[in-house]
Amino acid sequence: MACRISELVLGCRNPEVLAKFWCEVLDFVVLGREDDGTVEIGPREGFGGPQPTIILSRRDEPEKGKSRLHIDVNATDCSQEAELERLLALGARPADIGQTGKESWFVLADPEGNEFCLLRTRLDPL
Template identity: 80%
Template sequence: MACRISEVVLGCRDPEALAVFWCDVLDFVVLDREEGCVEIGPREGFGGPQPTIILSYRDEPEPGKARLHIDVNATDRDQDAELERLLALGARPADVGQRGDEGWHVLADPEGNEFCLLKARLAPL
């Protein structure tokens, strides 16, 4: 028996605003709200093939560079079109020392949490 990822927790200053951003990026919905937390995920809810994301209020960012980030792949368009969509949603380019010839784009969400847009298109679930 093995484990699989069921949730990813992201500390942030404004869980509601990031929920809107990530729901738009991933076509997720809000699944639950508790004081200081918003859980978003696929319409089927918790326990499906995709993990949910819990956006958890934090007063201040935790010190040091985040050790975890999210990678996303477009499902219905090429990487360039998806990059335009993500930038229009409020993502911004992030410089983590890329050379410029990578097959991915490093971006930051509205609170500065880094994530990558990978090149390969995946089939929608």
């Protein structure tokens, strides 16, 4: 037996802003909203498919210290450079975590500063 990742939960100050950003980045849709401001986004087929959903949970204060988990993304229909331009246009910004400049990936931050990486390899869309 084994487990599978079904959801990723990200605490944030403004779930709606991050839902809009990550839906654009991942071609996800909003799957649901809770009364407490929590927003669930995911692939159009919804929960339980080949990709996990993302729960954006409202937090008034960010977690203390650096997050120990980050998301890596890959372009599916364009070059890494073209995808980088697209992500920056959506509101991502470069993040400096001590890179040398020789890495094959780009470190970025979402609108709330959560770091994620754009990897070089292009993946087939699901």
